Amino acid sequence: MIALLLATALAGPCDDTDRGMAVGPSTVNPRPGDLGSGHRVCPRTEVGGSVGGAAVIDAANFYGNLAGGLTAHGSLALDDKTELYAQVELIRYDALISAFSDSVMGPGHTMVGASRRVLEGESWGLAAHGRLVLPTAVTLYRHAYPFALDAGGTFELAAGPIRPHATLNAVFSFAASAGPADPWLGLGWVGGTEFRAGQTFGFLVDLSGTYGYGAGGLDHLSLDPGFRFGFSDVVGAELGFHMPMGGRARAPLGLELAVTGRWP
Amino acid sequence: MHRTLLPSVLTVLAISGCGERSCLGGDEDCLVASPCEDLAFTCDSGSTNAFVVDDVAQIPGGIAASGAVGDFVLENDQVKVVIEALDHPHFNATTGGSIIDMVVQGEDHDSLRHYWQATGLLPFDYIDYTSAEIVEDGDIKAVQFHGTLQGRPDTPVHTRYEIRPCEPGVRIRTEIINREPEPASWALVDGMYFGGRENLGFAPFPGGGFRFRSFGLGDLTEVMTPVPYVVAGMHTEPAATYATVECTDDEIHTFLTEEIVPLGLAPSLVMPRDYLVYERFLAVADGSAVSHGADLALELREQLFGEPWTELSGTVSIPQNDGGALGQGLRAVVTVSEGTASTPIEERIPWTVAIPDDTGAYTVRVPTDRDYVVEVEAMGRVVAESEVSVGASPATVGDIALPVIADVTLTGTLNGVDDGDEVHILVHPADDATYEASKGLMLGHFEECAPFLGHPYGGSPACNRVLVTEGEAVTVSLVEGTYDFFAVAGPFSTLARVGGVTVSAGTGQSVDLQLETIDGLQPSGTLSGDFHIHARSSFDSSFPDEDRMRAILASKVEVIASTEHDSVFDFNRTLADLGATGEVAVMTGTESTGHVLWYFNPTVTYPQVTGHWIYWPLTYDPSLPYQGAPWDEMVEPGMLFTRAEEAGWDADNGVMQLNHPVGGVQFGRDFGWASAMLLDGTQDLNEDPTSAQALFSHQPEGSAFANDDYHAQEVMNGTNNAQFLQYRAYWHYLLNQGEVRAGTANSDSHTLTDNVVGTPRNIVFTDTTLATFxxxxxxxxxxxxxxxxxxxxxxxATLVDDASSFGPSTDVLAAPGSGATLELEVRAAPWVDVEEVRIVVNGEVVETLTDLTPPPSDPLSVPAGPADVLRLQTSVPLDGLLPASGDAWISIEAGTPLVENADLDCDGWPDTGDNNDDGSIDWQDVDDDTLEGPPESGCFDIGSAGPLKDPPIPEDRSSAAYFFHAVQPGGYPLAFTNPFVLDLDGDGEFTGVTR
Structure with a gap:
């Protein structure tokens, strides 16, 4: 056990002994296409699926918002520094509960992105990444179709079983519409650390937030704990939570379960 | 920062290929796009006009007319529409910008109470318009409004009302954009507000027409039904009918109630930056039947969606020798529904309803190529049905014969002199068989009438009531059977009855009712008064002013307070028109009726209103919004009193009265202030700002008055005394708390059919007289x-203490001496049975006197003198009735023994009687089929217990007790005095009762 821990302590962020278990910051994010999330600094080729949901309950104002969906994701490591990735929300359900309620189910959003590790050391790495989220949830929108993108970077440090990481993003979106485009620009961050017990189990705690996006000011601040599992060299799973701690009153509570198959 | 980044670039990107932006882009000085572009009407000499009202003569008249100087008018050669100025909001709206009046050009038949926009039911779903302007483009005139949802600056709303030449209505477009960062659920609708007892909403859908199912506030999304159009008909003349058709979708979503009909888009999840647009055409037609509006709706749909229609004609006929004329009231109503005779009712689609003319003929428009069932309702009952197949050409359904009925010609006199008195006649079935044969319901709505003489809420004859002027006769139609006819002129007259009149189909009869004033019954030095009366100016009444005044004259009440909901009307004009000036003293006031829900109660998390309040005097000014009343929404009572004073109410010489303080709620709006406060009648009042008990005396910020700065409270409200125990309990509670208010007794009459005006009434000891009021x-x-x-x-009642005597009042009296007595005298007309007198001390009945002289054996007799009306004259020593310590108050009651009721929700006010007659009052008496046992806490949730139980309605139609009930439906003899307030402990003030 000690040897195993020592071996982990000497590992770099991209060591292949991570096996199927997920790496990098938490990606549980109620925003479509995980907008504003961090991204691992180590490219992988993998495919997977996830199911997740988010809820806002504001009983005092007779307001409830539920969203859930089934998502397919995949990535392609072009080399040991560069990765392309994409995510398709196969089906999405949204419900708004108020004096009058409505719900919609249909195809969800599509995200495409890319990252490249631009700086690294023996036990750390810094990657630049960006993503574009497309409004393919055609049943959800009536007249205004939002396009979103983010661009930023993620830093990861492998310090034995403890693997801190941090992400900083610029987040931007606007609507294509006969109505107002209403561009939103803000700053997003994710910061936290992962605790690994070998190669089969990990626990991470992140603090994420955005500022200036949407309503302006502190849009959201949330605690994002997660549990990671590695079942083999190729298969991993992650159960993550998104727990609002601050920001605007109606920040969603979310959770997601993802299963991924990796090409070593 | 984010809203200004690259806006122009993104705007170009956004609108490329998207067409006209209207006001969706949020540009200042934007023009809302012209709606309903697929409509086109042509005529000779069409014209349009748009202006701001500067003279009350520019405002059309009608039952629902409410426009004022400063409002906007759009008119063309066909119609005239009045739209509120921004600072003239009505009813459920918090700003102006809604349609308040709409007529066919040249007519004074406005029947549209209010037509306003909203996105839901909660306060933040209402629209606050902040700017308005008239827009002209040649012959196209429009008024457009800009605003946001209430308290939500990131939800811009824009509405355009547009008029064009030759069109039978107004085009309307509303846009709302969600610029908030989270999704919303909006039902962008117009609300047609009827208030109850006015228009009926009608829509074609399976099992629809006028039929709608009951639902709770949690079912709203499910009950929103897609329909081709909605029509509102009044069914009493003079009236207009209104039809709404959506212009861009062949379905409009709605649900129907008797009070409000929302119509518009289906509830929609609207993501951030997305928007909704609702375009519709609101048409108006002369005439009260749905068919007038439905005809227009089909014409509109043909233009918009290419849906063909054709005409369907027919007649109804009355066999010879039947005097029941057609074209009067609701002698015959024809409903045309898609389906066949074998189609279940719940699957038929009613398309229109017509009232045949006086020849029995009717013509309606219906969609082509369908089968229809034509159903005839007469006297409130479906009496015949016929089938017809309609192709593309006009069709006829032929003649439908109505059942033969009878005529009765009614006359009445008071005191045997034909001097133009009014007589109020009530007609009742004399036996159960006649009841079953004669009962009717107008189009399935409002209240059941037996017999059914006319629209229950229209002018006379209404339901089973008729107003007759001395020297004139009124003929009514009745189905075959045996009837009793009653009349009374208030509590101080005899009761007239002509009973057992058997009418046969095809025959006519005459009935004459003779009344006599009973001299000496009304105490000298008094005037009788009713301080709670409504007529057509109220949102929940369509009772014509003239008939309202005739009913008042018939009741012989001497002083009235005109108290229309949220507006002022001066009945002196109506008195003059009737030539009856001086017969009634009219005090002009208003009843404040909360509509807009808001948050004021620190003990609850949901919005409320603050109950109903009446105050007078106010000056009637038809040029002002609310005709002189203040805007009364979203304020605690203290601020309401302040606004009333600012509007001209004389706080020093006027009266502020709390109405029906406990119970009753409609669409989440409490009728009673005590219920709205959630005041706990088992606890003392206090000044803890977190407690409901403190709301009673709270003084709102900026207000000149506190919530308890009122003078009087209704203890009796309504002819049937249904909630007397609750109002009495609240009055007693306040007296025990040291809060002394005068107790009043009012009818709260809205029509000829509901409460009998002047019953109950106040007998006021006053130095003024009717002649020199x-x-x-x-x-x-x-x-x-x-x-x-x-x-x-x-x-x-008189308190005699040594050489001094005192009547009941709010004065605080010194502690009476040991020899003080209560001198009691009870009188009554022969038809009023007074079974007991109750002496109430500090809220408890301490003595009940039952040794009263019974009424004469003949309740119809005319008393020969004062001795014939005296039922009790006695002296009761006070010694032994009063508590040993603390202060006290005394009230006297007389009449029928009260039925025991319990307080099962533990709020201090009785709510439940022994409804299952098992000898005890418990959870099994509560009207709730889901109950399986008593509540664990021992108390029901507030408002979930009930109902109260009243003294039984007499079944023997020949009994004196029944005669009382016949002229005061649901009522039982009851009277109460104001208190004797006693400073028993001699500390110089009345501080209430030690609990």
Whole structure:
């Protein structure tokens, strides 16, 4: 056990002994296409699926918002520094509960992105990444179709079983519409650390937030704990939570379960 | 920062290929796009006009007319529409910008109470318009409004009302954009507000027409039904009918109730930056039947969606020798529904309803190529049905014969002199078989009438009531059977009855009712008054002013307060028109009725209103919004009183009255202030700002008055006394708390059919007279409680202490000596049975007197003198009735023994009677089929217990007790005095009762 821990302590962020278990910051994010999330600094080729949901309950104002969906994701490591990735929300359900309620189910959003590790050391790495989220949830929108993108970077440090990481993003979106485009620009961050017990189990705690996006000011601040599992060299799973701690009153509570198959 | 980044670039990107932006882009000085572009009407000499009203003569008249100087008018050669100025909001809206009046050009038949926009039911779903302007483009005139949802600056709303030449209505477009960062659920609708007892909403859908199912506030999304159009008909003349058709979708979503009909888009999840647009055409037609509006709706749909229609004609006929004329009231109503005779009712689609003319002929428009069932309703009952197949060409359904009925010609006199008195006649079935044969319901709505003489809420004849002027006869139609005819002129007259009149189909009869005023029954030095009366100016009444005044004259009440909901009307004009000036003293006031829900109660998390309040005097000014009343929404009572004073209410010489303080709620809006406060009648009042008990005396910020700065409270409200126990309990509670208010007794009459005006009434001891009426003098007597309330018994009480004597009032009296007595006298007309007198001390009945002289054996007899009306004259020593310590108050009651009721929700007010007659009052008496046992806490949730139980309605139609009930439906003899307030402990003030 000690040897195993020592071996982990000497590992770099991209060591292949991570096996199927997920790496990098938490990606549980109620925003479509995980907008504003961090991204691992180590490219992988993998495919997977996830199911997740988010809820806002504001009983005092007779307001409830539920969203859930089934998502397919995949990535392609072009080399040991560069990765392309994409995510398709196969089906999405949204419900708004108020004096009058409505719900919609249909195809969800599509995200495409890319990252490249631009700086690294023996036990750390810094990657630049960006993503574009497309409004393919055609049943959800009536007249205004939002396009979103983010661009930023993620830093990861492998310090034995403890693997801190941090992400900083610029987040931007606007609507294509006969109505107002209403561009939103803000700053997003994710910061936290992962605790690994070998190669089969990990626990991470992140603090994420955005500022200036949407309503302006502190849009959201949330605690994002997660549990990671590695079942083999190729298969991993992650159960993550998104727990609002601050920001605007109606920040969603979310959770997601993802299963991924990796090409070593 | 984010809203200004690259806006112009993104705007170009956003609108490329998207067409006209209207006001969706949020540009200042934007023009809302012209709606309903697929419509086109042509005519000779069409014209349009748009202006701001500067003279009340520019405002059309009608039952629902409410426009004022400063409002906007759009008109063309066909119609005239009045739209509120921004600072003239009505009813459920918090700003102006809604349609308040709409007529066919040249007519004074406005029947549209209010037509306003909203996105839901909660306060933040209402629209606050902040700017308005008239827009002209040649012959196209429009008024457009800009605003946001209430308290939500990131939800811009834009509405355009547009008029074009030759069109039978107004085009309307509303846009709303969600610029908030989270999704919303909006039902962008217009709300047609009827208030109850006015228009009926009609829509074609399976099992629809006028039929709609009951639902709770949690079912709203499910009950929103897609329909081709919605029509609102009044069914009493003069009236207009209104039809709404959506212009861009062949379905409009709605649900129907008797009070409000929302119509518009289906509830929609609207993501951030997305928007909704709703375009519709609101048409108006002359005439009260749905068919007038439905005809227009089909014409609109043909233009918009290419849906063909054709005409369907027919007749209804009355066999020879039947005098029941067609074209009067609701003698015959024809409903045309898609389907066949074998189609179940719940699957038929009613498309229109017509009222045949006086020849029995009717013509309606219906969609082509369908089968229809034509159903005839007469006297409130479906009496015949026929089938017809309609192709593309006009069709006829032929003649449908109506059942033969009978005529009765009614006359009446008071005191045997034909001097133009009004007589109120009530007709009742004399036996169960006649009841079953004659009962009717107008188009399935409102209240059941037996017999059914006319629209229950229209002018006379209405339901089973008729107003007759001395020297004139009124003929009514009745189905075959045996009837009793009753008349009374208030509590101080005899009761007239002509009973057992058997009418046969095809025959006519005459019935004459003779009344006599009973001299000496009304105490000298008094005036009778009813301080809660409504007519057509109220949102929940379509009772014509003239008939309202005739009913008042028939009741012989001498003083009235005109108290229309949220507006002022001066009945002196109507009195003059009737040539009856001087017969009634009219005090002009208003009843404040909360509509807009808001948050004021620190003990609850949901919005409420603050109950109903009446105050007078106010000056009637038809040029002002609300005709002189203040805007009364979203304020605690103290601020309401302040606004009333600012509007001209005389706080020093006027009266502020709390109405029906407990119970009753409609669409989440409490009728009673005590219920709205959630005041706990088992706990003392206090000043803890977190407690409901403190709301009673709270003084709102900026207000000149506190919530408890009112003078009087209704203890009796309504002819049936249904909630007397609750109002009485609240009055007693306040007296015990040291809060002395005068107790009043009012009818709260809205029509000829609901509460009988003047029943109950106040008998006010006052120095002024009817001939030389001085309102401040009269009001002072009311404020000081120098009166008793009654629906029949005359109840006189005097406290005699040594050489001094005192009547009931709000004055604080010194502790009486040991020899003090209560001198009691009870009088009553022969038809009023007074079974007991109750002496109430500090809220408890301490003595009940039952040794009263029974009424004469003949309730129809004419008393020969004062001795014939005296039921009790006695002296009761006070010694032994009063508590040993603390202060005390005494009130006297007389009439029928009260039925025991319990307080199962533990809020201090009785709510439940022994409804299952098992000898005890418990959870099994509560009207709730889901209950399986008593609540664990021992108390029901507030408002979930009930109902109260009243004294039984007499079944023997020949009994004197039944005669009372016949002229005061649901009522039982009852009178109460205002209190004797006693400073028993001698500390110089009345501080209430030690609990």
């Amino acid at each position: 001085d309102e401040p003098t009269f009001n002072r007597s009311v404020r000081e409680g120098r009166m008793f309330g009654t629906n029949g018994p005359v109840l006189l």
